[in-house]
Amino acid sequence: TPTTTTTTSSPTTTAGLSTTTGGPTTTGGSTTTEGSTTTGVSTTVGGSTTAAPQLTSRQVVFRSAGETFTNDLLSSSSAAFIARATLLTTQLEPFFRQSIGSFNTINVVSFSNGSIINTLNVLFNSNSDPDVLQILNVFTTAAQSITAFNIETSSITVQGLTVTVSTGVTHKSSVLTALVLVALSWSLSRQS
Numbered sequence: 001t002p003t004t005t006t007t008t009s010s011p012t013t014t015a016g017l018s019t020t021t022g023g024p025t026t027t028g029g030s031t032t033t034e035g036s037t038t039t040g041v042s043t044t045v046g047g048s049t050t051a052a053p054q055l056t057s058r059q060v061v062f063r064s065a066g067e068t069f070t071n072d073l074l075s076s077s078s079a080a081f082i083a084r085a086t087l088l089t090t091q092l093e094p095f096f097r098q099s100i101g102s103f104n105t106i107n108v109v110s111f112s113n114g115s116i117i118n119t120l121n122v123l124f125n126s127n128s129d130p131d132v133l134q135i136l137n138v139f140t141t142a143a144q145s146i147t148a149f150n151i152e153t154s155s156i157t158v159q160g161l162t163v164t165v166s167t168g169v170t171h172k173s174s175v176l177t178a179l180v181l182v183a184l185s186w187s188l189s190r191q192s
Contacts, residue, residue, distance in 0.1 A: 054126035055104055058135055063155035064116040073111040084111060087148055088118060095142040100135075102128035115150075132158045 072080040085108035096103040143151035
């Protein structure tokens with residue numbers, strides 16, 4: 001049976017919007033609550049206002065092990081940044097569209113050194129907000145199929161949370177279990 005371990009890290013900033021660790025914060029049409037960002041824009045034409053759908057952003061960071069970082073990936077206007085951002089979005093978006101109905105798009109935020117550390121914002125329609133495990137599952141599934149770049153599944157963080165899903169049987173013995181077994185063995189050997 002799968003084992004899930006969740007480790008919490010520090011608060012995250014979502015794509016240069018506001019950071020929050022408590023109640024809601026509203027900044028320029030965006031509301032940030034407990035690590036998620038909701039963004040919406042309304043358009044007024046001829047006195048009629050149409051509200052764009054509200055979007056919720058989830059920041060995802062993962063490492064592409066074995067890939068070479070170059071300094072031109074630091075500039076979002078460089079050809080290397082644009083090419084890698086396009087590669088990530090075109091490869092990942094079909095997995096999100098297939099798995100999470102509220103998926104909207106992926107925005108690449110940055111790349112940094114360490115093989116290549118990829119930081120993206122995954123946007124969802126706010127009417128159905130996926131949880132961290134749903135997002136992690138999409139990345140884990142994509143990692144098994146995508147060959148154009150690497151996704152080191154143990155490095156994936158969603159909203160600053162590191163979530164590890166492992167399969168297989170884990171054998172653990174606690175000190176208490178060992179002591180009970182020793183006492184039982186001692187007790188049985190004294191009765192003979």
